[in-house]
Amino acid sequence: MDLSYRLRLLIVVLSIGVLAGGGLLFKQLLLPDSFGDYGPYRADAITEAALVPIRHGTNTSCFKCHSHEAKFHKKGRHQTISCEFCHGTYADHIADDKKIGTLPVKKEKEITTLCLRCHNTEIKARHEEVIKTVAMPNHLKDQTVKITHNCNQCHYVHAPLKYIIRAKQITGLMEAGS
Amino acid sequence: MMDRRSFVKKVLNGTIAGSLYLVWPMGGDSLEIPEEIPGIKGKDYDILHQEFAFIVDVTRCIGCGSCCVADKREYNVPDGNYRTWVERYVKGFSDQIYVDSPHGGLDGYQHPRTDIDEKIRDTFFVPKLCNMCKEAPCVQVCPVGATFISPDGFILVDEKRCVGCAYCIQACPYSARFLNPVTKVAEKCTWCYHRVRKGLLPACVEVCPTGARKFGSMKDETSEVYKILKGPGVLTVLKKEMGTFPALYYKGARREVI
Numbered sequence: 403m404d405l406s407y408r409l410r411l412l413i414v415v416l417s418i419g420v421l422a423g424g425g426l427l428f429k430q431l432l433l434p435d436s437f438g439d440y441g442p443y444r445a446d447a448i449t450e451a452a453l454v455p456i457r458h459g460t461n462t463s464c465f466k467c468h469s470h471e472a473k474f475h476k477k478g479r480h481q482t483i484s485c486e487f488c489h490g491t492y493a494d495h496i497a498d499d500k501k502i503g504t505l506p507v508k509k510e511k512e513i514t515t516l517c518l519r520c521h522n523t524e525i526k527a528r529h530e531e532v533i534k535t536v537a538m539p540n541h542l543k544d545q546t547v548k549i550t551h552n553c554n555q556c557h558y559v560h561a562p563l564k565y566i567i568r569a570k571q572i573t574g575l576m577e578a579g580s
Numbered sequence: 581m582m583d584r585r586s587f588v589k590k591v592l593n594g595t596i597a598g599s600l601y602l603v604w605p606m607g608g609d610s611l612e613i614p615e616e617i618p619g620i621k622g623k624d625y626d627i628l629h630q631e632f633a634f635i636v637d638v639t640r641c642i643g644c645g646s647c648c649v650a651d652k653r654e655y656n657v658p659d660g661n662y663r664t665w666v667e668r669y670v671k672g673f674s675d676q677i678y679v680d681s682p683h684g685g686l687d688g689y690q691h692p693r694t695d696i697d698e699k700i701r702d703t704f705f706v707p708k709l710c711n712m713c714k715e716a717p718c719v720q721v722c723p724v725g726a727t728f729i730s731p732d733g734f735i736l737v738d739e740k741r742c743v744g745c746a747y748c749i750q751a752c753p754y755s756a757r758f759l760n761p762v763t764k765v766a767e768k769c770t771w772c773y774h775r776v777r778k779g780l781l782p783a784c785v786e787v788c789p790t791g792a793r794k795f796g797s798m799k800d801e802t803s804e805v806y807k808i809l810k811g812p813g814v815l816t817v818l819k820k821e822m823g824t825f826p827a828l829y830y831k832g833a834r835r836e837v838i
Binding site for chain 2: 480
């Protein structure tokens, strides 16, 4: 009687031990390697997130080769505009310091559409101190040019006031001389 | 009437002025947007001692949608899903608020709203993205530990563990998450973690032309976000009453913004 009680107790204790041990082992098998290094998640996921390939460069990375555009872009009013916004991403153009593709060049009406993304007076909430806006086609009428003109026929897109200031200086000279 | 001498003089003056113009810097704004986060590139990244903050300046946002375009390109986000988006708030004189965000602001805002009958009192743009909450509801509800707060304060998604149950999508008070229809992973903005680790600014900050989006390290006392956050200006967070303690702050956001 006494023996069988002890035996039963031993069996119960042993089976709990086996179950707990087996459970722990099973859990260990199921848990990913780096689980719990920082918290209840896989620490390797941080490394994986950090290794996502970069697609956008910086303006400096574009200017390394495109020095002609850089000369004007850095000085003009458009200096804060990212090259890649209009032209496309760095990763589509360069891989391992080699050219892998040509970025499309924006033409005619596409340029006007791009300009009006920001410079459209019709959209309120664009403050004078942040950006200069124009109403189309009123701006073209005011400047007495054809309303079919595109923005880049007067404004150099990288430094929008380059030609304007120059033209004013030339016409100013003529006005003074007449 | 002008004699020959004064004509030649004026022409010469003009030539000198013109050539001066060529070497003189064109009147660019003093707005300078840094391209890199100092102190990260080329050094060992100490993941346990980092803190970052993101500031959105609502008063400077012009709703051009550059950030949305950059974001889509950086991650190849499928159409109809947005990691970041720009909302347009229109306030009528009856204090009625109209909010819209066509294509998440991806195409910019080319046209004004025509469906509003009343006179418009005010209108402004509000860029939205992941708030990187210190008490993140999405992390709490994830049943498989696929979304977590990394030691440097980023909420990241473990793409290999995510089962796509979308609990986090329901839990996020800012609607920052979506189920990627291609990978079936509940994705969200990561503040471009892969760029930050290499010392680059998030793509949306990089392309913002007006400096409406600012990002930087709070451990760097010279960074712009440090100066703004420690400075006297009023900053707000979205849905403060939710107790999520976001690391994304808004400058100049009005009461109507939710």
